[in-house]
Amino acid sequence: MAANTTTRVALLERMSASIGDWQSLTTSGTGNSGGTTLIDTGLVNLAGGGDDDFCLGWYVRITSGANNGEVRRISIYTQSSTTLTVGQAFSNQVASSVTYELHRYDPVVKLDSITRAAEELFPDLYLSLVDETLVVDDLLSNSDFETFASSAFTNWTAIGSPTLSAETSRVVHGDQSAKLIAASGAIDALDQNLFTAVNINDVEGKTLHFKGWVWASAASAARLQVTFDGSTYTSGSYHAGDDEWEDPDTMYVSAAIPSGATEMTCRCEVSAGQTVYFDNMFAYIDPVHKYTIPSAIRRGPFRVEQQARISRGTGVFLPLGALMSGHRLKLTGKGMLSRPTTDSGTMEVGEEWAGVITSYALMWMFQSLGTNVSQSLVARFQEQSERWDLATRRLMARLGNGMSSPTVDTWRGYAVEEDSSGRYLVFQETR
Numbered sequence: 001m002a003a004n005t006t007t008r009v010a011l012l013e014r015m016s017a018s019i020g021d022w023q024s025l026t027t028s029g030t031g032n033s034g035g036t037t038l039i040d041t042g043l044v045n046l047a048g049g050g051d052d053d054f055c056l057g058w059y060v061r062i063t064s065g066a067n068n069g070e071v072r073r074i075s076i077y078t079q080s081s082t083t084l085t086v087g088q089a090f091s092n093q094v095a096s097s098v099t100y101e102l103h104r105y106d107p108v109v110k111l112d113s114i115t116r117a118a119e120e121l122f123p124d125l126y127l128s129l130v131d132e133t134l135v136v137d138d139l140l141s142n143s144d145f146e147t148f149a150s151s152a153f154t155n156w157t158a159i160g161s162p163t164l165s166a167e168t169s170r171v172v173h174g175d176q177s178a179k180l181i182a183a184s185g186a187i188d189a190l191d192q193n194l195f196t197a198v199n200i201n202d203v204e205g206k207t208l209h210f211k212g213w214v215w216a217s218a219a220s221a222a223r224l225q226v227t228f229d230g231s232t233y234t235s236g237s238y239h240a241g242d243d244e245w246e247d248p249d250t251m252y253v254s255a256a257i258p259s260g261a262t263e264m265t266c267r268c269e270v271s272a273g274q275t276v277y278f279d280n281m282f283a284y285i286d287p288v289h290k291y292t293i294p295s296a297i298r299r300g301p302f303r304v305e306q307q308a309r310i311s312r313g314t315g316v317f318l319p320l321g322a323l324m325s326g327h328r329l330k331l332t333g334k335g336m337l338s339r340p341t342t343d344s345g346t347m348e349v350g351e352e353w354a355g356v357i358t359s360y361a362l363m364w365m366f367q368s369l370g371t372n373v374s375q376s377l378v379a380r381f382q383e384q385s386e387r388w389d390l391a392t393r394r395l396m397a398r399l400g401n402g403m404s405s406p407t408v409d410t411w412r413g414y415a416v417e418e419d420s421s422g423r424y425l426v427f428q429e430t431r
Helices: 008-017 039-046 107-120 351-369 375-398
Strands: 023-024 035-038 059-062 069-076 083-086 099-105 127-131 157-159 163-167 177-181 188-191 209-214 222-227 232-233 242-247 251-254 264-272 275-284 290-292 300-305 317-319 328-337 413-419 422-427
Touching: 008 107, 008 351, 023 107, 039 209, 069 222, 083 413, 099 413, 163 300, 177 188, 177 264, 222 351, 232 251, 264 275, 351 375
Parallel strands: none
Antiparallel strands: 023 099, 035 083, 059 069, 059 099, 069 083, 127 328, 157 188, 163 177, 177 275, 188 264, 209 242, 209 251, 209 275, 222 232, 222 264, 290 422, 300 317, 300 328, 413 422
16 A cells, blocks of 8 residues: 555544544354354453443444445343344354454444545545546547457447457556457458547548557558548558557558548558557547546646657657647646545545544534434534534644645646536637
């Protein structure tokens, strides 16, 4: 685990320990076959463990074995046999050597409170995001093949019977590229039809450019193509086959868009029996001035930079100037902290901010508990909620009232717009 992350179970332990409500134990025997009991001789060593009533109404949270993650409320404690009986049976018999926790307050509510804290403390506490998925003027979707599921690349159509996989060790940009093994005796391909991505009447007579990065070990193993009718193709040059990536200065095809076009398909073609890798593809016609901001960026972007050289795959990013087709944009903004759903899952906070999360979670928990109790307990929970609200404010003030914000562009040739469908980066029409 990195130093600037904290696991969900660590946040739960910290939150529980703050109110003296953390016991981590291990069963010493096997419970009944119905799954309603667990046995632990160590219970007698707890404060009150010699009293049959010491933990009635508390909660058991199993943290290993067949019932991992299940929570049940204790209805009976038998001190003489150190046996806990729960009101609702666990899904399976509770075995010996199973780890579990005891909580006075429902751990499900605690975990929900941690999630609420991460959500409600945003944007003061946030995940710093740097996104490089947008490419200037690009019309393709999933152009760098980062989305792969069920043996297919999202938005791409396999032609023929290729074997497709996501490659993580031979990559130009991002986390993966597309690996395509063509069947023996057949030419296979990956296609993406851009016909619905443009108004075909507006682009007739203009030029479609399709470019990208291609790796092949054999000459004439791969090339790029475009078609506007599904039968006549314009082809780029074949890869030289030098066991290396060839960049968009070499791997490209350009074609005029005819009147009466019925499709506008970009094709990554692989010769029979060959293994080829594709990455960082892009296709463009006219300047694009409006881009959908990735949904993970909730605030910002505060800074937008542009890839300096397209032949480097990623490389250096420079302050925004005139937009250049095919160059990547780097967006820096704020995203939500992760809300882990497993004990080993992590939230992107270190020691100091973990204290703020757990303090706010306690405030939220007691506030929530106070809405569904008898009138005699309302004041008690309200008092606890106010106490932890004050503790949260003090911690936040001591730490500067939130994480430091990203630096902001001094010159902005763009605006951020928003509607019911999403948020957009809109550039000045200067090209």
